[in-house]
Amino acid sequence: MTDLSGRVALVTGGTRGIGLATAKALAEAGATVVLTGRDESRAKEAAAAAGASAGLALDVTDAKAVSTLVRGVAKEHGKLDIVVANAGIMEDALLGMIKEDLVDTTLSTNVAGTLHTVQAAARAMMRKKTGAIVVLASIVGEYGSAGQTVYAASKAAVANIARSAAKELGRSGIRVNAVAPGVIDTDLTAGLAEDAKADNIARTPLGRLGAAEDVAKAIRFLVSDEASFVTGQVLGVDGGLVL
Ligand SMILES: NC(=O)c1ccc[n+]([C@@H]2O[C@H](COP(=O)([O-])OP(=O)(O)OC[C@H]3O[C@@H](n4cnc5c(N)ncnc54)[C@H](OP(=O)(O)O)[C@@H]3O)[C@@H](O)[C@H]2O)c1
Numbered sequence: 724m725t726d727l728s729g730r731v732a733l734v735t736g737g738t739r740g741i742g743l744a745t746a747k748a749l750a751e752a753g754a755t756v757v758l759t760g761r762d763e764s765r766a767k768e769a770a771a772a773a774g775a776s777a778g779l780a781l782d783v784t785d786a787k788a789v790s791t792l793v794r795g796v797a798k799e800h801g802k803l804d805i806v807v808a809n810a811g812i813m814e815d816a817l818l819g820m821i822k823e824d825l826v827d828t829t830l831s832t833n834v835a836g837t838l839h840t841v842q843a844a845a846r847a848m849m850r851k852k853t854g855a856i857v858v859l860a861s862i863v864g865e866y867g868s869a870g871q872t873v874y875a876a877s878k879a880a881v882a883n884i885a886r887s888a889a890k891e892l893g894r895s896g897i898r899v900n901a902v903a904p905g906v907i908d909t910d911l912t913a914g915l916a917e918d919a920k921a922d923n924i925a926r927t928p929l930g931r932l933g934a935a936e937d938v939a940k941a942i943r944f945l946v947s948d949e950a951s952f953v954t955g956q957v958l959g960v961d962g963g964l965v966l
Contacts, residue, residue, distance in 0.1 A: 725947045728753030731800040732946070733793065735759050735783055735840055736810030738769040740909030741859065744935035745807050748943045750774035754805065757796050759783075783810045783836030793843035802851055805946045806844035808837045808858045811877075813911050815870045826873055833877035834884075841888050845897060852896040855946040858885050860901040860957055862965050878903075882957045889955030898954040900945045905961025907933040928963035 732749045736742040737758025746758040750773055758773060759781035760766040770778030781792050797803040811833045816825055837858050848854030863871050864878025885901035892899060906912055906923045912932075915923075924931060941960045944950055959965065 725752045730754040730804040732805035734807040738765045741935045741938045742809040744939035746773035748939040784831045786839045789839040790843045797847040803847040808840035834880045854897040856899045860903040901957040905964040
C-alpha cells in the first residue's frame with residue numbers, strides 16, 4: 724500500500740465523487756488531508772466522512788480566495804506536499820445552443836479555477852523544493868465529444884496546464900500530472916441517459932463505467948513516491964474506452 728504518512732494534502736472539490744474518493748484514498752495512505760467545496764457545512768461533512776483533518780469553503784473561481792486558502796493550509800501545517808485540483812463542472816450543449824454564460828462558467832471553473840489552484844500550490848511548494856500536483860483532465864479533452872465542445876475545450880486546457888507547469892516547475896522539484904477519466908459514475912454523469920451509459924459500457928474493453936475510487940487510486944499513485952520520475956503526463960483512467 725502507498726505510504727503518504729507525514730504528507731500534507733489539499734483536494735479541491737472534495738465534497739463528492741472523485742474528489743471525495745481521492746481525499747479518502749490519501750487519508751487512508753496516512754496523509755493529513757484538507758478538502759474544500761463551495762459550501763462550508765458540506766465540506767465539513769465530507770471531511771468527516773473521508774477521514775480528512777478539515778473541510779473548508781472555497782470557490783475556485785475566486786483567485787484571491789484560492790491563494791489565501793492554500794497559503795493558510797501551508798502555514799498551519801508547516802508545508803504543503805500534495806495538491807489535487809479536482810473541482811470542476813460539466814454542462815452539455817450542442818454548438819448552436821451554447822450560451823455565453825455556459826462558456827464563462829465552464830472556463831472560469833475548470834480552466835481558471837485549475838490555474839489559480841496550481842499557481843497557489845506552486846508558490847506554497849516552492850520553498851521546500853518538493854511537491855506533487857494532479858489536475859483533472861478528461862478523455863473528451865484529448866479526443867473531443869459531440870455536445871461537449873465547451874467542456875472538452877476546458878479539459879484540453881487543463882491537460883496543457885499540467886504539461887506546461889511540469890516543464891516550468893520540474894527544476895523546483897515539483898511534479899505536475901493530469902488524470903483523464905473516462906465515464907465515471909458520479910453526480911457529474913448522473914444525467915447521462917441510460918442508453919448512453921449502456922453504449923459507453925459496450926465500447927469499454929473493461930466492460931463497466933468507472934468508479935470514483937478507480938480515479939482516486941490513479942491520483943494516489945501520481946502523488947506518491949512511486950511516481951517520482953513521472954511528470955507532465957496525462958494518465959487515462961477509462962477502462963480502455965478510447966483505445
Ligand atoms: N465523472 C466523470 O465521468 C469525469 C470524467 C472526466 C473528468 N472528470 C472531472 O473530474 C472532476 C471531478 O468530477 P466528479 O465527477 O467527481 O464531479 P462531481 O461529483 O460533480 O463533483 C464536483 C466537485 O467539484 C466541486 N466544485 C464544483 N464547482 C466548484 C467551484 N466553483 N469551486 C469549488 N468547488 C467546486 C463540487 O463541490 P460543491 O458542489 O460541494 O461545491 C464537487 O465537490 C471534475 O473536474 C470533472 O470535470 C469527471
